[in-house]
Amino acid sequence: MDDLPDKPAKTDKPSKSQKPSSSSSGVSRRDFLKISGVSAAVPLVTQVSAFALAEGEVAAQGPGKVPVSLNVNGKKLNASLEPRVTLLDALRDQFELTGAKRVCDRGTCGACTVLLDGKAVYSCSVLAIDAQSHQITTVEGLGEPGNLHPIQKAFVDNDAQQCGFCTPGFVMATKAFLDQHPNPTPEQIKHGLGGNFCRCGTYAGMRLAVMQAAKTKGA
Amino acid sequence: MRPFDYASPTKTDQVPALLGKSWGEVEILAGGSDLLSLMKDEITTPKRLVNIKQVDGLHAISNEGGALQLGTLVTLDRIGSAAQIQHQYPMLAAAAGDAASPQIRNVATIGGNLCQRPRCWYFRSGHGLLAQKDGKSMVLQGDNRYHAILGNDGPAYFVSPSTVAPVLIAYNAKVRIAGPRGTREVPVEKFFIIPKTDQEREHDLRPDEFITHVIVPPAPGVRAAHYEVRQKEAFDWPYATAAVALTMNASTVQSARVVMGHVAPVPWVSPEAAQALQGKAVTPATADQAAEAAVAKAKSLGHNEHKIHLARVAVKRAILAAAGSPARAALARDASEGGAA
Structure with missing residues (x-):
């Protein structure tokens, strides 16, 4: 999920003769990446696995998609995500909350900063599955055009x-x-x-x- | 990041069974600030993550028999801002409160801080912990400006990355470790080891063990300070640090602990520097002599000569700062945490 696919998606591919810009094709860059991401992710959509449980042992989730429920800007948002999906990628790719930016993706630049229970965290360095049961605030939850914080x-x-x-x-x-x-x-x-x-x-x-x-x- | 399965136990004794029998199979997720970057870069590719944040009893700051007990999940932000720690162990609060960045301090845990992997750029680029190629060390062959100046006889040349560990060692802290055979306690000084192969880690944990607590003994009368030499004011791993704890007898040093960070593959305790201070008043001249003793055995790998000077400066300044700081009283009896987070 972290890497862009090597080959572009076949869906909605404009014909070569027209050579349109991405905006005139009717497919935005974000939509294009999402389509590509879906096609690349297909082999990874596997059933939720759990290893054999003896008494007192703990079930594991994944590595396929599992239900994840996040509380973002006061709203409950649900998605089906692999455990490896970061909070940042979930916000941007699943919930269209693109205020938090993906820049270094290594917890050093701060562009992905969101609040987790009121405290600043790097959303690139928190797993979405691990952010459940916390109150998440993104810049979209702060103000909006015409009504800035x-x-x-x-x-x-x-x-x-x-x-x-x-x-x-x-x-x-x-x-x-x-x-x-x-x-x-x-x-x-x-x-x-x-x-x-x-x-x-x-x-x-x-x-x-x-x-x-x-x-x-x-x- | 490669796929993995994810377990979230709620009790300490559930954890060892979820961990692997050899390093790299399973990783423990606490704050995740170091681990997730290592996984994205495929420096570690675990098949499972064990998130220990739901485990009971690992989040508390408490007082156990006069000692400070930190659950392994206590964040650096909480350590830095807890009034009790600021008062009784100011060097610990200062080191934790100034490590990394606010965003990292909010998630990074004390246990994770001790277990974070080295910042060695050969290791972080995927060349293995010891960065050996065709039997030769890439560190010795290449740019080693940030590498070890002490304990650098090889094959490990990276430096221990924690800025908090030297402080804990100066305070004679220990870690409690849980594993399949119960718990054991190890002084933080003995917790760190210099690995001989790429398959080892930088500490005394077995693959199926984890730190549950850090215990800092009472430090009545101790004067302590640490000093970090960095390139940047914030969010930097230092060139060299020094943590110094002094027990004074009137105006002379009765005993001293001098521990350097970022100079060796482990936090480097200097009995030579402590010896140089013993029985003496702390003056710029005696601090200078002790600092000289601390780096007497240091040697350059070719590009890191400057670190010998910087380590000496860090030791000298930490000694002078410690001597100038107020002596600390014993830990208050009712010092259990109350909303210090």
């Missing part, structure tokens, strides 16, 4: 992004940080947001945004 508004007001790809992760890390440090010092901000990278280097704007968000929240 004070943190989101502060990021806009302070030019705290350039390419914007790290922004959802920073916003969620900021949410968790300000919940614990409502009146932060600049030193605390540096330490508290030390788990997120911005390759455009917009840190100065972000520190201003965090300070503004702290003030507006208190107002």
